[in-house]
Amino acid sequence: MYPVERLGIKMAFENLSEREQKVLACLISHYISSADPVGSRAIANKYRLGISPATIRNTMQDLEELGLVLQPHTSAGRVPTDAGYRLFVDRLLGSEEITDSERKTIEEGISSHYGGVDAILGQTSRVLAELSNQLGITISPKMDNSVLSRIELMQLADSKVLVVLAFHSGLARTILVEVEATIGLHDLINMSQVLNEKLAGLTLGHIRKTIQERLANTTGSPRLLRFFIDNESDVWNNLAMDQLHIEGAENLVVKPEFSDKEKLQEIIRLINSPIGLIEDIRGIDSPDSGIVITIGAENKAQEIQSCSVVSASYEAGNTRGTIGVIGPTRMPYAKLASLVKTAARQLSRVLKTGRQ
Amino acid sequence: MYPVERLGIKMAFENLSEREQKVLACLISHYISSADPVGSRAIANKYRLGISPATIRNTMQDLEELGLVLQPHTSAGRVPTDAGYRLFVDRLLGSEEITDSERKTIEEGISSHYGGVDAILGQTSRVLAELSNQLGITISPKMDNSVLSRIELMQLADSKVLVVLAFHSGLARTILVEVEATIGLHDLINMSQVLNEKLAGLTLGHIRKTIQERLANTTGSPRLLRFFIDNESDVWNNLAMDQLHIEGAENLVVKPEFSDKEKLQEIIRLINSPIGLIEDIRGIDSPDSGIVITIGAENKAQEIQSCSVVSASYEAGNTRGTIGVIGPTRMPYAKLASLVKTAARQLSRVLKTGRQ
DNA sequence: TTTGTCACTCATTGGCAGAGAGTGCCAATA
DNA sequence: TATTGGCACTCTCTGCCAATGAGTGACAAA
Incomplete structure (x- = not known):
């Protein structure tokens, strides 16, 4: 309630005894695979901690007082709370390397593609979903920081012009514009050249802010x-709106956390129109491109407050994007962390070597 | 079993008595909204047919012998079979106009967009999903019949060339190609021109078959x-692979037909990698651009054999595409038929008027 | 041919007892 | 003093049983 008390709890976190740490770690490990409340006997049997169930019970009571675990009901085992996961992730998480076959899937799945960056990101989210058995997400390189490398106009039949914008990050976007009539080839080339002179080399964010002055005295097709x-x-x-790819909804369907249809519907709806989600996930970018894990209620988006996000950022030209996985807080954090890290590295590599 | 018998049943279909038709129609109408087996009393009470439950029972027995309805178990009401739906759709289906507000949603949702045809198709499937409360699907105009209107090469930074292909149907596709080194602007323009001379105006199918001879003696960047x-x-x-947009997975989650998680997972998996589905749905194009309804096991794709598809084709340039909805066989056919029809018309209109 | 009636079937529901898992507490123990 | 074994207690889950109710099929009467 009061800051002082919170501080007290914080201190307790720091001062968890060896045994409490071990019990918490065992409990969480067990719960992650079983999805059932974990009892003292289960821990005593499965992990040889050299202490009796009764002792474990006492320890679990302490952990409950610290808010790290809770009982769904009186005669049930314990379940980790968000705070429990947080502590586990921050201080108890071992590293768990991905297997060779997983590494191979990542390297083959995240590779150059003539569909360009968008296609690679789509593949990346599919690979993440498949290997994590959760939702795989990728966010395109931050468009606002993307430098426009070229802009090209292309006359289509009728009175339509296709505007092609290519960015240093490797992204290309096309826009269809209706104009007054067929523009002469010469005029079009001329306009392309002027636009390139005035806009190429600037970031999209910069262009957005200064477009009016920059094109003020330009001649060409008025429309x-x-x-x-x-x-x-x-x-x-x-x-400037970043693109989000999410894959793997089928993985969530069978998870006990989503046995409630309302909940499942809510998250599938979120997947299909992830407005707001991008900023939330982007907001948790770490500066050092390491793994960022947000747990449960730490997430801003209402719909994923019972989920965790494991994310990392990748490099694309002179800007960065984010990839990650989303799933119920009960997820294998260590495994997913190394999965996402490896995928982010591979993605940066693919986007850098120009093999795309 | 034998053709003769099938013919017998066919004849029986034709010779359904007035009463049998009415009872079948009432039963299906009721079942579509209730999702529960329909009993004789329910029909007698809800629809004033002027006959008693006992008579309805007799009639339902006849319908069951014809294979049009069946009982899940002895003491339950009746449920339509695929054949029952088929007959209902072919011969008993009244027309049900969409409401003004739905028409408005269609007209506003399916409208010109600077994202081009792809964006319009995406919006269309979203509108279909929303209004139908089923899966909304759109298939891009058949690429093989699409006429290439222009092909343009664009030098990006490094040794990459962006190839932009624009089709008469309004579709634009970009491809990123790695080349040996920076190609001179003049060479690039030259190559663009040659490619246009040799390929523009041909269908993609034609190009695919004759590309080797056509470009045999062309000079330019070898790679x-x-x-x-x-x-x-x-x-x-x-x-040449057509693009499929599917939206509305969230609508299926709450339908009783998908209370089985395995089934739900299967169809969500299908949505995410709809290999094969395109050909299946395309295969049922009607020549006269009317509504086509395939019911249950009539669908080729294994995964949707307990679903029905209501589809129609739309016009895009000199080729056609398909849109529709997919849902459990228990769907409001009349309503969906006019919805899909209206949407297809609107889509053809938007793609034609060049307002895109 | 239609209808009312009656016996019958079968899924569903609610109540209840028993099993099982797990806890908290306490006294004994090392 | 920390740990442990034992025990009573709580709560969920399962299976069983009877009652309920929806619905049918069959048959006799209109």
């Missing part, structure tokens, strides 16, 4: 220019 | 040419 300049068309804001 | 010509790179086959 095309208006499309670029008018706030109403909202092109630049839309371009 | 780029090899990419286009080599069977190994498989570009053209991949380009």
